[in-house]
Amino acid sequence: MILRLPTTGGPYPLFCREATRRIEARAQAAVPHFTLMARAGAAVSRLALAVAPHAQRIWVAAGPGNNGGDGLEAAVLLRQAGMEVAVTLLAAHETLPPDAARAWQRAVDSGVDVSSQLPEALGPGDLIIDAVFGVGATREPAGPQAALIRFIKAQAAPVLAVDLPSGLDGDTGQPFGPLCVHASHTLSLLTLKPGLFTGAGRDHAGTVWFDDLGTAPPDEAPQAELPAPPRLAAMHHAQHKGSFGDVLVVGGSAGMAGAAVLAARAAHAAGAGRVLVDLLDPAGLTHDPVRPELMLRAGARLGDLPEQATVVAGCGGGEAIAAALPRLLGMAPRLVLDADALNAIAADGTLQALLAARATSGRETVLTPHPLEAARLLGSSAAAVQADRLAAARTLVERFGTTVVLKGSGSIVASPGHPPSINPTGNAALATAGTGDVLAGWIGGLWSASGTGALDAARAATWTHGEAADAARHAPLRAADLIEAMHASARRRRPGT
Structure with missing residues (x-):
């Protein structure tokens, strides 16, 4: 069964390249030869017909491995469905792996136009089906593969990528180089890859x-997961403001009071019983x-903190936050550190x-x-963090023993003893001042x-933060408006409201 992700159900395990190879090997050993490729081709063809039922032409760009074989098998089924389909194959059929060679023979026998030539402009x-590289790719495309990807990128036709957009690292979500397919749809097969999110x-x-190709659930721990939508607890009649705790926001140095106020408004809208600033x-x-x-x-930071108080420190804190941190780090029962608090910690052993x-x-x-x-906390560079966001988040967790929300496209929420989760909501509507506060x-x-x-709160908050941006339909979302949008989103999700 093909599932549309990421906001349907969950949680879903995410597996890196090496884990996927192990899972594939075990799945292959459990079924007759060609079974998984036949299922993969059927899944690709079904999705192609669903997303482009009236396509005038379908062109399959097939690479030299089993990903190309999946594309060839899809071409067979699309031709049987009455579609005009052609394949450009980047390999001599004699050099194909056994299952892919069988798919090539089926395509030829079915009358599919299979050649090494590029088609006319699409x-x-x-519809283009990108079956050039799958999960096994580890380097920047070169030679004929690079030329094929360059041609794909120059076309006006939508692209359905098989397993991964060719040129994308499925572990990190970063292209191997400047040549990487921009797909309209991606069908991840057998496992879900973290780099897609x-x-x-x-x-x-x-x-x-996603299609698991009818295989049993993987029998190894995932490297990350795609979380399920958060569930908020129902409110009860006998609860009062003391039931929902106190939040103390410490920040807002000269000229930056707005950051602390935004954080305080957000804390109150999220449900805190009392918020002090x-x-x-x-x-x-x-x-x-x-x-x-x-x-x-x-x-207020200098007084006694209630036993269940939650402190949010650093929003607009400037250099002044550094002096407040030793006491807060030593005494705050629960502590959220953002912005200038993080910068101060990075600079002070x-x-x-x-x-x-x-x-x-x-x-x-x-x-x-961010x-x-x-x-700064890792003594690294932003480029290095972005090159492998999961690894950066894991390292922060190991170094400090905290829950970490590494913000950005596909924010990573990581915590000791748990696989990192990749938040599936949000977009560039959040790229405005104050949304981090x-x-x-x-x-x-x-x-x-x-x-x-801490982990559950961080996951749910990050989801709601992105969900509000998704509802804004990519319009720039001002931070004060974001709070109200998040409040509305949380109300819709809470039982009984």
Whole structure:
């Protein structure tokens, strides 16, 4: 059965290249030869007919391996369905793997036009099936493969990629080089690959579909997962504001009070019973005229923190946040660290040691870096972080023992003892000032109100953050408006509302 992802059901396990190869080998051994390729070809042909039922021409770009064989078998079935289909094969048929060679013979016997020549230009009314490279690719396309991908990219026809868009690293979501197919649809076969959902993968993959080819569930642990939509707890009549905890927001140095206020508004909208704001600017605001229910308490960070308090620190904190961090790292029962708090920790080994010590004392922490902030914490570069986002998130978790939300396309939510999850919601509508402050505040508010652990709060908040952007249909989403959109989204998801 073909499933459309990523927001249908879940959670779904994600497997890297090497794990997929092991899973494929076991699946191949359990069925007769050609069975998996026959199922793959059938899945590709069904999806092609579903997404382009009126295609005037279907052209299959087939590579020299089993991915090309899947494309050849799909061509057989599409021709049997009455479609005009042709195949460009980048290999002599004598050199194909056994199953792919059988698919080639079936295509020839069925009258499919199989050649080494490129077709005439394809238009919007046609369909391209990209079966050049599958999960086994490990390097930048070159030679005839590069020429074929260059031709695909120059066409106006929509593209259905088989398993992965050719040229994309299925482990990292980054292209191997400048030549990488931009698909309209990708049908991932046997396993789901993490690179389809993070980094540049989301732009290259288009709509992602999945078919497990009728095999048993993999018998090994996944490298990551695609989470299910969050479930929010129902509210009960006897609950009161004390039931939903206190959040203290510490940030907002001179000229940056807005960041702390946005985080505080988000925490309140997420469900916190009370939200206090301790601005680091002594001449800062005394109240929020839009949300007067927020309590601005100068110096609140210096007093006793309630046993169940959640602290959100760093939003607009500037250099002043560094002085507040030793006490917060040592005393805050639950702590969300964002923006300038992360930068201060990255620059100070003592603060790093205090952060790591929280894990051994049973105090949970959530870090919410964007790629540059993650790079500072890792002593690396933003480019290196983006080159392998899953690895960067795992390293942060190992180094500090915290939950980490590595923001960006396909935000990574990672925590000790759990496979990282790749958030499937969100888009560039979030690329405006203040939206990160909103996420940090929402995590804090949800964590406070729900009574769940840091990981669950981070996953649910990140999902809702992206879901609100998806509803905005790619229009730039101002941070204050984002809070209201998230509030509406959460209300729709909560039982009984």
